[in-house]
Amino acid sequence: MDQAFNLAPLLLTLAMRQVAELVVRRDAPGERPGEGKASIIFWYIAYLTILALALWHAWPTPIMSQPWWGYAVIWIGMVLRLASLREIGVYYHPLILLREGHRLIDAGPYRRLRHPLHLGLHIEMLGLALLAGTVPGWIALGLSLLVLARRNMQEERELEKFFGVTYRGYRSHAWDVIDLLPGNHKS
Numbered sequence: 001m002d003q004a005f006n007l008a009p010l011l012l013t014l015a016m017r018q019v020a021e022l023v024v025r026r027d028a029p030g031e032r033p034g035e036g037k038a039s040i041i042f043w044y045i046a047y048l049t050i051l052a053l054a055l056w057h058a059w060p061t062p063i064m065s066q067p068w069w070g071y072a073v074i075w076i077g078m079v080l081r082l083a084s085l086r087e088i089g090v091y092y093h094p095l096i097l098l099r100e101g102h103r104l105i106d107a108g109p110y111r112r113l114r115h116p117l118h119l120g121l122h123i124e125m126l127g128l129a130l131l132a133g134t135v136p137g138w139i140a141l142g143l144s145l146l147v148l149a150r151r152n153m154q155e156e157r158e159l160e161k162f163f164g165v166t167y168r169g170y171r172s173h174a175w176d177v178i179d180l181l182p183g184n185h186k187s
Helices: 002-006 008-024 037-058 068-091 116-132 135-163 165-173
Strands: none
Touching: 008 037, 008 068, 037 116, 037 135, 068 116, 116 135, 135 165
C-alpha cells in the first residue's frame, strides 16, 4: 500500500491536467479530416512511454525522495498548454486543419510563441523524463522533439499558405523551437 501511495502525486497531477483540459476544450469542434496524424500518434506513444517510466520509477520511491523539480516542470508545461488551449478556443484541432473563417491567434501565449501547445506538451514530457530518470525516457523525449520540429515546419507551411503576408508578419516577432534549427530563418 505504501508503494501505491508513492504514485499519488504523479497520478493527481495527470488527473488535474486531464480535467482542466476537458473544461477548457468543452466547446472544441468534433473530429474532422486534417494532416498530421502520424505526429499525434508518435506523441501519444512517446508521452505514454515516458509516463510509464516515470510511474515505474515512482512506485518504489518514497514521496519525499522523488525529484520534485520534475513535477514543477510538468506544471509549467500544463499551465502553458492550458493557457494556449483557452486562447485558441474553437480553432483548436489536434490535426493541421484550417477552415473558412479561421483567424490567426496572436494573443496570450501566442503573442510570443508560434506553437505554444506543442511546446507545453514537450515541457510536460521533459518533467516526466526528469521523474523517470532513465535513458529510454530521454531517448523518447529526443525523438519526440524531432517529430515536433517536423510537425511545426509542416504547420508553418500550411499557415503561411492560408494567411499569407499576415502570417509572415506574425512569424517575424513570435518565436518557435524550429527557429533554433540551422538554415531556418524567420521571414
